[in-house]
Amino acid sequence: MQQAAIALQSSSWHGAHLHTRPQAGRRQHARRGAAVQPQAAFAQIGHTDTSHMSSAGSSSSSSQREAKRLPIAYSPEWMALREHTKEVESLHLRDLLVDEERTDSLVREHNGLYVDFSRQNVTETTMQLLLNLAERAKLRTKMNAMFAGEHINNTEDRAVLHTALRMPRDEEVYVEGENVVPDVWSVLDKIKDFSDRVRDGEWLGATGKPLTDVVAIGIGGSYLGPLFVHTAMQFDEPCKELARGRRLRFLANVDPVDVAKALNGLNPETTLVIVISKTFTTTETMLNARTVRTWLTAELGQEAVAKHMVAVSTNLKLVREFGIDPENAFGFWDWVGGRYSVTSAVGILPLALQYGFEKMEEFLQGAHDIDCHYRDAPFQDNIPVLMGLLSIWNSTFLGRSSVAVLPYCQALAKFPSHIQQVAMESVGKQVSVDGEPLPFKAGEIYFGEPGTNGQHSFYQLIHQGRVVPCEFIGVVKSQQSVYLKGELVSNHDELMCNFFAQADALAIGKDSVTLRAENVPEYLIPHKTFSGNRPSTSLLLPSLSPYRVGQLLALYENRVATQGFMWNVNAFDQWGVELGKVLASRVRTMMHTARTRSRRITITDGFNPSTRKMINRYLDGKNQMLYPEPQDIFPCDLIHSEECEAKF
Numbered sequence: 155m156q157q158a159a160i161a162l163q164s165s166s167w168h169g170a171h172l173h174t175r176p177q178a179g180r181r182q183h184a185r186r187g188a189a190v191q192p193q194a195a196f197a198q199i200g201h202t203d204t205s206h207m208s209s210a211g212s213s214s215s216s217s218q219r220e221a222k223r224l225p226i227a228y229s230p231e232w233m234a235l236r237e238h239t240k241e242v243e244s245l246h247l248r249d250l251l252v253d254e255e256r257t258d259s260l261v262r263e264h265n266g267l268y269v270d271f272s273r274q275n276v277t278e279t280t281m282q283l284l285l286n287l288a289e290r291a292k293l294r295t296k297m298n299a300m301f302a303g304e305h306i307n308n309t310e311d312r313a314v315l316h317t318a319l320r321m322p323r324d325e326e327v328y329v330e331g332e333n334v335v336p337d338v339w340s341v342l343d344k345i346k347d348f349s350d351r352v353r354d355g356e357w358l359g360a361t362g363k364p365l366t367d368v369v370a371i372g373i374g375g376s377y378l379g380p381l382f383v384h385t386a387m388q389f390d391e392p393c394k395e396l397a398r399g400r401r402l403r404f405l406a407n408v409d410p411v412d413v414a415k416a417l418n419g420l421n422p423e424t425t426l427v428i429v430i431s432k433t434f435t436t437t438e439t440m441l442n443a444r445t446v447r448t449w450l451t452a453e454l455g456q457e458a459v460a461k462h463m464v465a466v467s468t469n470l471k472l473v474r475e476f477g478i479d480p481e482n483a484f485g486f487w488d489w490v491g492g493r494y495s496v497t498s499a500v501g502i503l504p505l506a507l508q509y510g511f512e513k514m515e516e517f518l519q520g521a522h523d524i525d526c527h528y529r530d531a532p533f534q535d536n537i538p539v540l541m542g543l544l545s546i547w548n549s550t551f552l553g554r555s556s557v558a559v560l561p562y563c564q565a566l567a568k569f570p571s572h573i574q575q576v577a578m579e580s581v582g583k584q585v586s587v588d589g590e591p592l593p594f595k596a597g598e599i600y601f602g603e604p605g606t607n608g609q610h611s612f613y614q615l616i617h618q619g620r621v622v623p624c625e626f627i628g629v630v631k632s633q634q635s636v637y638l639k640g641e642l643v644s645n646h647d648e649l650m651c652n653f654f655a656q657a658d659a660l661a662i663g664k665d666s667v668t669l670r671a672e673n674v675p676e677y678l679i680p681h682k683t684f685s686g687n688r689p690s691t692s693l694l695l696p697s698l699s700p701y702r703v704g705q706l707l708a709l710y711e712n713r714v715a716t717q718g719f720m721w722n723v724n725a726f727d728q729w730g731v732e733l734g735k736v737l738a739s740r741v742r743t744m745m746h747t748a749r750t751r752s753r754r755i756t757i758t759d760g761f762n763p764s765t766r767k768m769i770n771r772y773l774d775g776k777n778q779m780l781y782p783e784p785q786d787i788f789p790c791d792l793i794h795s796e797e798c799e800a801k802f
């Protein structure tokens with residue numbers, strides 16, 4: 155009784171508004187989270203889970219300590235949702251979608267964004283039960299702790315404050331007693347100054363030429379986000395104009411083919427290289443950085459590094475050791491996770507060089523707008539919270555293990571891969587923040603492609619195979635307008651016709667009665683039947699300006715944070731990527747030994763038979779590199795020197 159009353163008081167689905175009021179322009183009180191009294195909230199709902207807090211009350215009894223360890227999966231709110239799945243599984247979206255009142259209650263708007271959750275397998279009760287679960291999970295307290303700079307990344311003892319990266323200059327947020335917003339802005343000011351100078355031709359290359367091309371070297375979080383934003387902005391007319399005569403390339407993979415691709419057709423004299431790595435230790439990035447440095451210096455000499463190479467990192471010591479003047483480095487902080495770093499210098503520097511700093515400011519403002527909405531809006535109107543809760547519902551309760559992100563917008567082609575890292579690296583976890591095994595599966599498999607391409611590829615499975623919750627993203631005003639005389643609709647309208655049709659095809663399906671009425675032969679009826687009842691969310695953006703791209707980014711970042719808070723996992727560490735790195739390093743040592751012997755050697759131990767045989771096969775087959783005299787080898791078209799031409 156007590157819990158139900160509190161849920162209605164703080165997060166009631168019944169009181170949900172159709173439209174939420176825009177939060178833009180509201181002054182942010184970043185420190186307010188610090189004032190929240192977690193223990194008071196604990197007492198209020200009689201809740202025993204304080205596990206996410208850095209320090210529990212000193213008066214905890216042993217039973218409280220025991221209760222503290224109880225995962226949310228044993229709470230009555232969780233059980234209620236489990237029980238409720240039976241009711242929902244007996245309903246079909248075909249029937250639910252005729253109810254206009256239900257649709258209205260499941261649409262949310264915020265500052266130009268329109269999000270329709272009506273094609274989710276939910277009823278009003280589902281939404282209320284999910285809000286109750288959010289109360290039980292202490293979602294608000296956890297969100298406040300994040301915004302307040304508490305060390306919620308407990309395994310690395312770090313704050314999680316990517317939201318501070320997009321705060322206006324006059325905001326305040328404190329990490330260990332220090333307001334970090336001035337630091338954020340000092341780096342942004344430095345980026346503005348540097349990118350203006352490069353773009354205006356004041357900062358010249360070693361031979362006095364303007365630097366018109368940029369190669370950004372980085373991987374994972376130091377690559378996917380900037381690539382997504384670059385792809386999104388490339389054909390926005392104002393951005394396109396601002397980027398005229400400039401090229402931005404990315405180099406991520408340690409595969410030398412990616413080096414060839416990134417440098418293809420570039421001239422070292424006019425190329426600026428940015429080495430982007432939070433740690434400045436990532437093997438792939440550092441080898442690529444050394445490779446491109448060799449490409450530069452082979453033609454321009456060692457001194458060229460000062461004019462042609464800059465860095466983005468938290469590790470200025472290693473930047474210096476690499477040979478880049480820390481004056482030419484753009485810092486960020488350990489409270490910015492790699493996959494949450496697009497709004498730090500990681501993304502802002504390369505993108506400001508390409509499009510100008512003002513456009514990047516718009517992008518930051520869009521992200522900040524959503525951060526404010528996430529922090530302030532009541533849960534029933536809070537779009538990232540609702541997206542997160544529905545993800546929990548679909549994956550953990552209804553057992554749907556994947557999510558398809560389907561932008562009907564070619565400019566968002568790289569968005570699914572970026573979100574794939576944000577989501578899968580954040581919440582693909584096996585234990586809770588306390589290290590206790592999870593009694594449920596956390597995380598989902600994210601994939602996606604722009605529509606309509608995906609329709610001609612994997613949509614078969616999502617229509618008639620497994621149930622995959624889909625997220626359709628459409629844009630009202632395209633960045634490009636094409637309408638051919640004599641065509642029924644413009645090209646963008648054609649694209650969007652598919653956006654509308656696919657969501658309904660998934661939800662409504664097509665039954666045998668309809669097929670028979672269409673005289674479909676009996677033997678084909680099972681093949682042509684669409685069961686429907688497949689959930690999706692549709693998100694409509696007014697346009698794809700840098701501001702809207704910023705909103706979209708923050709929407710998904712905050713949605714993933716919500717999922718982490720709900721599942722009580724640490725969404726900000728990534729221990730699961732370590733083991734492969736360690737094993738690769740063992741193989742590297744062996745590979746060096748094998749390659750530097752004068753005679754071919756065969757690996758006989760140190761690896762399991764499968765790996766050993768495969769390695770021996772590889773060593774036998776690959777002999778084009780002449781160890782032990784490694785040399786800096788580049789294909790001729792990558793190096794502009796007569797010496798090279800003579801050599802090859």
Ligand SMILES: O=P(O)(O)OC[C@H]1O[C@H](O)[C@H](O)[C@@H](O)[C@@H]1O
Nearest residue numbers: 374375376431432433436492731
């Ligand atoms: O930016 P870096 O330190 O080079 O890290 C690059 C990437 O490497 C990793 O292994 C992590 O899984 C990613 O989260 C990270 O973004």
